[in-house]
Amino acid sequence: MLIGLLVMATPLRAQIGDAPNSPEGLFAQQPQEAVVTLRAEFTPSTAQQSGQLSIVAHIKPTWHIYSITQPPGGPLPTEIKLRPSEAFHVLGDFLATPSPERESEPAFNDLTIETHQDRVTWRAPIEIHSGVDPATLKIEGVVRVQPCNPDACLPPQEVDFIALAVEKAVAPAEMPILVDPRKKQLAEAGNENRQARDAQPVKKTDTFPAAIKTLPSESIRDTGNQLQAGGGSEPKRAAMDLMVSEERHQTSFVAIICFGFLGGLILNLMPCVLPVIGLKILSFVQQAGQSRRQVLTLNLWYSLGMLLVFLLLASLAVFLSLGWGQLFSFTGFNVALAAVVFTMGLSLLGVWEIPIPGLFGAGKANELSQKEGALGAFCKGALTTILATPCSGPFLASALAWTVGQPPEKTYAVFLSVGVGMASPYLLIGVFPGLMRFLPKPGAWMDTFKQVMGFVLLGTVAYLLTLIPWAYVVPTVAFLFGLWAACWWIGRMPLTSAFSQKARAWISATAFAGMVWFVTFGWLAGVMADRFDRTLRTASGGMEIASTGQDDNQLSWRPFSRRAFDELTAAQKTVLVDFTADWCMTCKTLEKFVLNTPQTCSAVRQNGVATLQADWTHASPEVTEMLERLGSKQVPVIAIFPAENPDRPIILRGSYTQETLLGALKKAGPSKIQRFSEALSDGGKCVGKTWR
Template structure:
């Protein structure tokens, strides 16, 4: 049995590594070719021109490349002439409001910025203007603060750009730049911990943990405490593995976020097979290891310590389709920070998820709230197999949405072969050789890829999202609701069925003329991933409600929606 479980986990990992839709890379192409983004050099993205005007003021005109912007608050000016420092009044033009992942609510300039600088006194002789600015690209790159200087001959009115010495550039770096990344760390650690706690209640995790918790009621005290900490270590270390993979992939140029592995049909099918195997074990049809949720025992030589550890690891695997409240903000922050800070946030997320089980292992009061062990536990074990079967069925549907109905049918056939392999293995003897051959056939069936489905037609009144579509709607005075979703996101599907696709909300959208846009992240899409990163998010769901006014920043709705929340947000929309 140990060999079969290891093979299942290996299969899930290898098919994911093969890439989305099981497609092989083209000869000579980069494995990251679809994720690469070409950015302009900073001197081409933002081109300033300075002129001395007749009345003695300075006009600084910025030409900004399309899809790039400059921060209003990052402008700084220092003017000197032959008599010394000259105070200067910077008259900045109106700017667009937006929510930025680095600075929060900010004002930015697109296309151009026309700035008038008014010296406190007339300039004398040769003057020097030092300018500091900072800009970003919509596609996700932020340039470091940039320092430039201009020499102004007040006698002739000529202006020339000059180079700044390197020490001066370093000295002019904003004092808060080094600490700005860390100033939100305590809050993000708290958000991550709360998100981890709530993750235990999500539908993809709770059934898996329930019997492990009940097992604590009858375990010996020393074993119970030891298993609680081993479970916690499995959770935390698994989150750190996920964090390391995310950080490494993003560093290599790939646009990925929480749940990225579910964008690969191979991983989805492997996870579905795992749920099928667990369900068969709970039903008593096959036996994987000893007690339920000591699935890790099949990876260990004896005892239950390793099983407790791998239970924690398995809990993280099955949690991947879910995003809890507070979690999206914390993970978005983590993936924009240095690796040490990112790992600290993921550690807090794991600690939050592990905390209830660790507490249960140590608290007699908490254990008294659990029912007494008895024969009913066997019936509950069998009943909990059905949510696992339902989850597997849903995962097969996700694979079909990603890679076509033929892929889904082949994967279901592979699940049948997997069940046969597990049954053959449990009978022992020579049949175990047949079980291994059957398992190979199941893996082959799960590796089959049919023709990917075309783009599905959206519901009435729903269109595909793009930033251009948002700007177009706002320009004509239409509010916009954007739903960032995926077929593998359980939280997204629950919000859509219970709130967004109800008659009440659809009528409210129609009454207020709200344009409903869907950003479907079921398969990998670097454009969506880049936008999420700019919103400070690494995963979904994300719900944005834009007022019907050009350039107006969106309202961010909670990850768990209620009808009342959406209706209140609609009522609060300003008139266009």
């Protein structure tokens, strides 16, 4: 049944984020007149140009909406969704005319707010499929907007539109040349070949200063139809990758193996593994009095279970590029692990007996026959390693970060060194069983200890529930209750029952658990997802502020996005990026005792450092890409990008101290342009707010 739990929970996917706490009272009363009205039309393709879909939004005076390129962390951006059709397809992104008005908003930590007033037109090129008569074609869709006025905001609204064909297409000579205003100035790092999503016509008075680099004539080559220039300087982002890579490869392979061994050894002291380590100590007490060979054999099996999981983690890193602890970003894995740990906790509390000798249990079966066996020791070792992955520690982060970009054989070697380090205390006891004389003698206390550890495992389940998206928490709890009933049904069978009776009990309990899984995740999860979706739709669409404290011990964070990062570095600000995850206990410890302290907050404020928080809880592709650029596949990671030279970030991996962080901030130096709003400073005090 335990193996089946992993299979049943696999299809789950995280579909919903945090729901707002209080959607009521956040919005203005709905006006009687429509604030936003739409008109849409399209022109068919011609021999000279592609077709064009135009959507015109008329906005009531004093009201505004937000652009389709509104950066995250603030108001809700406008979304344009077309209903699927076999008659046409869109060739590119929608472009806005006129371009939105942009201004920094102190209430959103100086975030750039992009708004449209009065009227805005979105255009996108389209291609009508052959055989389709444009005169009969209707292009249908919906525009989701967040209307606001200077005093209040309305709930997000979805406005439907139907676009019909117009006879006269805009001639090519009449078409405005669309250029993204952000592209007017070429960045020193080189121009990125990205399509402009928000553009405006070029005026005759516009100027375009450019940095020109002279190339030697041999770098120019004829490609047959156009000249191409090669050579020159690489963009700064590529240079950043190279500099980080060079820094990582300065450490020798032997040193990395030693770091891995020490990091694995320290993992035994991490809070993630304490529930299972306590049970392993209990098994040492049970082993007292056994032969030296038996003790060594059991500890070898325990270590083998650990090493097998490390080999699997190495394979995930090599073939799927999954980082340390990243499994906890998958909802299905968290649900399955919560189910396994929950059933083990029930076993320790005597509800049922897991039919693996010496694995877990507190009843008569263990008293009669459950001296720890090879399979029980192996499973304990595997579970210990799985529970250890949310934690990181000294040496471990450096060793695992070194494996990024390394050949597979070196990656496997480093992961195995971590596994050997973690297993070394148990191997040592296996070789020298006399060390167990320091443990207490077996007695009645062992049964009480088992039951206490059962409650500890249930506490671990509560922790795992915090990693599951809100829409899946209720279905998961309902599923666990179903497993509780199934385990009770199996456990009620007397020890002396016939094999056929035990088999029937197992079959019926497994069928019941499967039925509960089908109902909870096949039906109840959808109900909860819809309920949370409705809650989100009635909320501010990202405008509310979730406070994390109003004292000197909290930093003010903006959510990480590549766009926000590029804007801050382009403004010559020193940027601190905290790569974290809800399932990373080490991350949360460092945030409480190192990041959110008066010393750190004071250093950040005095140097005008911008702070971004990169949440890796659900394996955000944008955060994953940035981590890989920094040569990491695990969290925690602190990256500080100096204003003077953002291509040489200062990186702190794994655990770090207050002194180390303050030293890194001092080395990075202050922002060149310190323009921080009241959101970052309140009477000289740091304000802790998270902008969602």
